[in-house]
Amino acid sequence: MRRPQADTFDALRAAFRWEIPATFNFATDVVDAWAREPARPALLWSNAAGEERRYTFAEIASLSSRLANVLRSAGVRQGDRVVVMLPRLPAWQIAMVACLRLGAVPIPSIEMLTADDIAYRVEASQAVAAVTTAANTGKFAGLPGVVVRVAVGGSEGWIDFDSAIAAASDSCPAATVGAEDPAMLFFTSGSTGKPKGVLHAARALFAWRNAMWFWPDLTERDVMWCTADTGWAKAGTSVLIGPWSCGAAVVFHDGPFDARRRFELIQRYRVSVFCAPNTELRRLVLEDVSAFDLSSLRASLSGGESVNPEIVTRWEAMTGCRLLEAYGQTEGLMLVTNHALLPPRAASMGKPYPGLDAAVVSVDRTRLLGSDEVGVLAIRQPQPMHMLGYWRDPQRTAADRVTIDGVDWHLTGDLVTMDADGYIFYQGRDDDIIGSAGYRIGPAEVENALMQHDAIAECAAVASPDDARGEVVKAFIVLKPGVAPSDALASEIQEHAKRVTAPYKYPRRIEFVADLPKTPTGKTRRRELRDLEYRRAGKM
Structure with missing residues (x-):
């Protein structure tokens, strides 16, 4: 598939034609292909402690082949699901590529998941393997179906990631993966019930390069840094699949959010394309960047939540480059873009990508x-970038x-x-989905966690508008008879929610009420409560 050239975005759309190959294995068709240039950089990694590692595509090809051999020897076969729950470590890219090399289906998962969250994903997907850190191995206890276990840092009963790779061969025959074969599985929140699995085919991984072609116009000369968590679908397109499909190097930083550190790393690694959510940008624009050389930046990106217009203006003034917003969802990844060739229109998400x-x-x-x-x-x-189902x-x-x-x-x-x-x-x-700081949060997930608290009779979780996060989770709670509302109880309930489910889902706001609005059939009217919150905030 060739990248069309044109003077306008509409001309790009008119010139584009899909050319989906019959088979596609990201490990061989992308990573190994770029590895033919031995010095081509792939990954620039650092952490909060000041450690740093740099990897070429050739090194990623070798290490992922070694890990693929480890997984294959342990019993992982083509089509098997593998939970990959790692922080921003080079092991994440190595594990993801190793799975794809085997034709196994990785399930990227954020570290914040609890044991219950993991148990649900393992049971739903029938995953047979997991790759995680030593600190997270306990979350997989009691899951006998996970028979292949690999831990970064080693753990009793787990294969040690580094020593196993060091002992393995880097000669690994790759699987032949058909365009419609399953290739990657994400779990995303729904408005009812448990998270839903979104299954993508190999042709989607091939097509995701479109997100980089027709958003920041990425090339092999670029260095891209996307700050998305490793369990997000956004990391699939903007940290791994998209940039490497274009031959670009990626920056990967393991550490808590530090606004000043962000600018230090942009300068250090000469980042040309930077991608961050509105929540981060709001804090970054407060920094004095006069001491930093940001001349390498040619494009800034944001997706997952709308960026406030005043933040856009301030960011562009301080960096000297346009902020290009885009819209996407786990089911189809990035779908609507503000491309550099597309004249901006106030408050617009842009136009659909070429080919869509x-x-x-x-x-x-x-x-x-x-x-x-x-x-x-x-x-x-049908749409090549879209999920199988x-x-x-x-x-x-x-x-x-x-x-x-x-x-x-x-x-x-x-x-x-x-x-x-x-x-x-x-x-x-x-x-009823709640969009908070780039996360999609299903109200039923929050409510299920809250209902495990002994003081709660009924509850409803809804979106409440928030200037910093877009929306936050608010819980309207009906207490059991004899239980008195208090600030202390609200705090206790919040801590309970953090323990029971992933902490990003906990209700940041709680209101105790006598009852909840219901339909004639007894269902809670979440929309009525959400609208109440928006009216209170003057947003309706």
């Missing part, structure tokens, strides 16, 4: 809407599809308008 057709569908799912009408953003199917859940997959005038569309769940020129404007969600 989008429309606005009426909320009742019966028709396509015209300019400036509010409806659900829909992506025409929800993991072993054809009913849920079908529920998000609609056929109008003989054309199939996937409904994203996001309400938008599209103007006469094709620019798309976000209007909100048509379900």
Whole structure:
């Protein structure tokens, strides 16, 4: 597939044609291909302690081949699911590429997951293997189905990552992976029930280079730094698959958020493309950057949540480069972009990528809407960047599809308008998903955790507007008879939620109420509570 050249974004769209290969293995077709240039840099890693490592594509090819041999010898086969739960360590890239080399299906997972979170993912996916750190091995206790266990730092009963790689051969025959074969599995929050598995095919991994071609216009001359967590789908496109498909080197920093450190690393590694969410940018624009050389930056990116206009203005003034926002979701990764060739339009997410057709569908799912009408953003199917479907859940997959005038569309769940020129404007969600600092949080996950507290009779988790995070989780709680509300109890409930589920889901705001609004059939009206929060904040 060739990258088209044009003078305008619309001309790029007109010139683009999909050329999906019959087979695609990211390890061989991308990593090994770039490894033919022995000195080509792939990974620039550092941590908060000041340690640093640099890897070429040739080194990543060798190390991932060694780990692939370790996994294969231990019993991992093509199609097997492997939980990869690692922080921002080079082991993450090595493990992900090793799985793909074998044709195994990695499940990227954030470290904040609890034992219960992991147990659900393992059971749902029937994962047979896990790669994690020594500190996290205890979370896999009692999961007999995970028969292959590899730990960075070693742990009793686990294969030691480094020593096993050192002893293994770097000659590893790679799997032949068909374009429609499963290649990567993410878990993402839904508006009801447990997280849903989003299964992507090998052709999606091939197609994700589009996100880098038609967003920052990435090339092999670039150094890209995306600060996304390793369990996010965003890391798949903007840390691993996308940049390396273009031959770009990536910066990978393991450490807590430190605004000044961000600018130090941009200067040190001559980062040319920097990607961060609105939550980070809000803090970065408060820094005095006069002492830093930021001349290497040519593009800045943000996705996952809208960036406030004043933040955009301040960031562009302090860095001298345009901030390009984009919209995406786990099911299709990045879908709508503000490309450098696309004239900006205030508050717009941009236009659909080349090779992708989008429309606005009426909320009742019966028709396509015209300019400036509010409806659900829909992506025409089939679409190479899009998921195979929800993991072993054809009913849920079908529920998000609609056929109008003989054309199939996937409904994203996001309400938008599209103007006469094709620019798309976000209007909100048509379900109860909470978007906080780039995380998607399902209300049922929060409510299930809260209901394990002895003091709670009923609860509802909804989005509450927040200037820093976009939205935060708010819990409306009905206490059991005889239990008195108090600030101390609210704090206790918050700490309980952090222990039971991943900490990013805990309710930052709690309100004790006498009862919850219900439908005639007894279902909680979350939308009514969410609207109440937005009215209180003057957002409606």
